[in-house]
Amino acid sequence: MVKLTDTEKNILRGDQGRLQQKALENIVRYAEVLGAEELCKVTKATLGLGAQPYLDHIRSDNYDQIFSRVYMCTDEVLDVSHNKFSASCFCMTCTENCDAEDYAEVGLSKEYFDKNSSFLEIARAAGVSMASTCAPYLLGWLPLKGEHFVTTESSNAMFCNSLLGACGNPDGVEAAAWSAICGRTPKWGLHCAENRYATHEFKIECSAQSAIDWDVIGYTIGRILPTGGIPVITGHFAYPNIAAVKQLFASIATTSGAVMCHILGMTPEGQTLDMATGGRGVEGTFNITADDYAESLVMLCDGTQGAVDYVSLGCPHYTLEEIQDVANYLADKKIKDGVRFHVWTAYPLKEMARVSGYLTIIEKAGGRIMTSSCPIMVGESIMKNSKGVALDGAKQAHYIRSMTDAAVYYGDKYRCIDAALSGRWDS
Amino acid sequence: MPLFLEGGIVKMKTVIKGRGAIAGVAEGEALVCPDSIQGWAGVDEITGVIIEKGHIEEGTSIDGRILVIPSSKGSNCWSGHFNSAMINGVKPAGWVVRQIDSRVGVAAVVVGSPMVVDFPGIDPCRAIKTGDWVKVNGDTGEVEISHKT
Numbered sequence: 204m205v206k207l208t209d210t211e212k213n214i215l216r217g218d219q220g221r222l223q224q225k226a227l228e229n230i231v232r233y234a235e236v237l238g239a240e241e242l243c244k245v246t247k248a249t250l251g252l253g254a255q256p257y258l259d260h261i262r263s264d265n266y267d268q269i270f271s272r273v274y275m276c277t278d279e280v281l282d283v284s285h286n287k288f289s290a291s292c293f294c295m296t297c298t299e300n301c302d303a304e305d306y307a308e309v310g311l312s313k314e315y316f317d318k319n320s321s322f323l324e325i326a327r328a329a330g331v332s333m334a335s336t337c338a339p340y341l342l343g344w345l346p347l348k349g350e351h352f353v354t355t356e357s358s359n360a361m362f363c364n365s366l367l368g369a370c371g372n373p374d375g376v377e378a379a380a381w382s383a384i385c386g387r388t389p390k391w392g393l394h395c396a397e398n399r400y401a402t403h404e405f406k407i408e409c410s411a412q413s414a415i416d417w418d419v420i421g422y423t424i425g426r427i428l429p430t431g432g433i434p435v436i437t438g439h440f441a442y443p444n445i446a447a448v449k450q451l452f453a454s455i456a457t458t459s460g461a462v463m464c465h466i467l468g469m470t471p472e473g474q475t476l477d478m479a480t481g482g483r484g485v486e487g488t489f490n491i492t493a494d495d496y497a498e499s500l501v502m503l504c505d506g507t508q509g510a511v512d513y514v515s516l517g518c519p520h521y522t523l524e525e526i527q528d529v530a531n532y533l534a535d536k537k538i539k540d541g542v543r544f545h546v547w548t549a550y551p552l553k554e555m556a557r558v559s560g561y562l563t564i565i566e567k568a569g570g571r572i573m574t575s576s577c578p579i580m581v582g583e584s585i586m587k588n589s590k591g592v593a594l595d596g597a598k599q600a601h602y603i604r605s606m607t608d609a610a611v612y613y614g615d616k617y618r619c620i621d622a623a624l625s626g627r628w629d630s
Numbered sequence: 631m632p633l634f635l636e637g638g639i640v641k642m643k644t645v646i647k648g649r650g651a652i653a654g655v656a657e658g659e660a661l662v663c664p665d666s667i668q669g670w671a672g673v674d675e676i677t678g679v680i681i682e683k684g685h686i687e688e689g690t691s692i693d694g695r696i697l698v699i700p701s702s703k704g705s706n707c708w709s710g711h712f713n714s715a716m717i718n719g720v721k722p723a724g725w726v727v728r729q730i731d732s733r734v735g736v737a738a739v740v741v742g743s744p745m746v747v748d749f750p751g752i753d754p755c756r757a758i759k760t761g762d763w764v765k766v767n768g769d770t771g772e773v774e775i776s777h778k779t
Contacts, residue, residue, distance in 0.1 A: 232739050233735055233736060233739050236651045236652065236735045236739055237730060237732065238649065238730070238748075251707065251710075257675065257710055257713070257714040260675065260718055261717065273713065273714075273717070276713070276739065276740050355706050355707055356706055357706040360706060372731075372732035373702075373708075373732055373733050374709075374732050374733070374735075374736050375706060375707055375708055375732075375736040376706075376710045376713075377709055377736055377740055378732075378736040378739075389735075430666075430701050430728070431701060431731065456704070456706075457704060458703075458704070459703065459704075460701055460703050460704070460733065462706075602670050604671075604683050605681050605682065
């Protein structure tokens with residue numbers, strides 16, 4: 204039985220309206236399934252809204268009906284269009300399935316673009332801010348230590364739990380919406396201090412210098428990490444920078460269910476091994492060797508060499524510093540005819556890239572800065588009839604294999620840019 | 631291990647006990663996924679067929695099966711893919727989950743099929759084999775396994 208506060212009882216009674224009532228009903232049921240005894244207040248949310256493809260399964264143009272069925276899990280048509288989400292929870296949109304402006308470049312129709320815009324307009328009216336990024340922390344969406352958040356992006360959950368000390372579980376699109384509407388989530392899992400300790404140690408014995416090193420390390424840790432485990436990373440290495448750490452977190456959350464990772468001495472709850480494990484020690488220790496690293500690379504990058512006609516960088520969305528790196532490397536070079544070259548980021552950062560001059564350099568070379576989405580979010584249409592795609596994110600390289608028959612190549616941004624310049628991936 | 635006769639064939643039956651998470655009783659053929667199923671690009675949302683590359687059950691549909699998994703894996707939107715499949719009329723008849731996590735918890739609420747979770751000292755992914763006939767009782771937490779011989 205979940206213990207509720209008086210405010211929660213009032214919401215459940217319908218005092219704040221049927222939408223809030225239904226959202227809390229779902230949260231209470233979710234809490235019962237988990238075995239949670241109480242709820243906690245959520246103050247930050249990122250949400251998968253807009254015309255996400257899973258909404259197409261509802262044959263309707265009525266957003267209230269679509270939202271009610273897909274997000275609220277009811278055939279009752281709730282009035283979403285005229286209701287605000289929780290006043291105490293700051294909500295932003297997560298990645299969408301289309302660039303913010305250019306639907307044709309990603310192979311989508313104007314009809315889809317207009318539908319997406321109209322759905323987002325309803326979210327805007329409900330009080331959701333438009334951000335459309337997997338890396339909202341780059342835009343100031345920052346739940347701090349002890350703050351409870353929900354998010355539809357696993358790498359964001361990993362970032363906020365691990366690096367910021369905020370508390371959030373990987374709930375999913377539906378529960379994130381319930382929480383954003385009623386301002387509550389079950390007090391369970393990573394919302395409780397006793398569940399945030401490391402269970403398994405990963406000693407780094409391979410190269411751990413570049414963003415791609417940390418990407419591959421994360422992918423490897425996720426492959427090895429036992430179910431329900433939380434890693435603590437140890438070894439002799441320089442702390443990963445922002446580019447490296449966001450790739451590390453994205454790739455661990457790709458091959459495992461973990462959304463928290465301690466980096467010994469770096470993350471706030473992992474200053475010492477004793478602190479990271481809560482004094483309990485770890486259940487197991489794994490060494491990440493050069494052989495493990497190589498094994499992951501084989502899984503991520505096709506062993507053949509061949510033509511490349513689509514190159515995508517920026518998973519998670521690039522920081523301005525990473526865009527600057529691309530611009531510096533691309534200056535005075537020309538991407539081969541027939542190769543499409545995309546750099547993905549959030550649109551405020553694209554604007555910063557424009558005023559900083561990086562956008563001009565990238566466009567002059569024949570590339571594009573794209574926003575609000577990524578290849579795996581857009582889906583098959585972005586690959587068109589590609590023969591070879593090159594990517595610098597393990598998460599992209601992992602998932603895209605189920606979406607295309609093209610050869611999938613994976614390497615750091617410089618190797619991917621070289622492939623864009625030559626139109627080839629050479630092993 | 632108790633034996634019973636079905637269609638002239640001697641079969642073995644075992645019962646394992648966990649915690650009932652979603653009430654109700656369901657039975658069906660087990661589909662055991664010891665490495666779970668990834669969220670993104672894990673299950674085809676129209677057919678329910680597992681599309682995860684290299685998955686032990688790649689090409690098999692989850693529809694009408696008792697899905698036996700350790701927990702979830704991958705995307706935060708894990709539940710969403712089962713939600714979409716359910717809207718298209720495809721869903722597991724029941725779930726057996728070694729250790730519940732938040733993604734599974736949301737999927738449980740969304741799909742609503744009987745679910746038993748959290749088996750102390752027992753790994754249902756080892757106790758149950760794909761093809762076994764399994765009865766999931768979400769009221770009592772009992773999972774009855776009729777082993778395929």
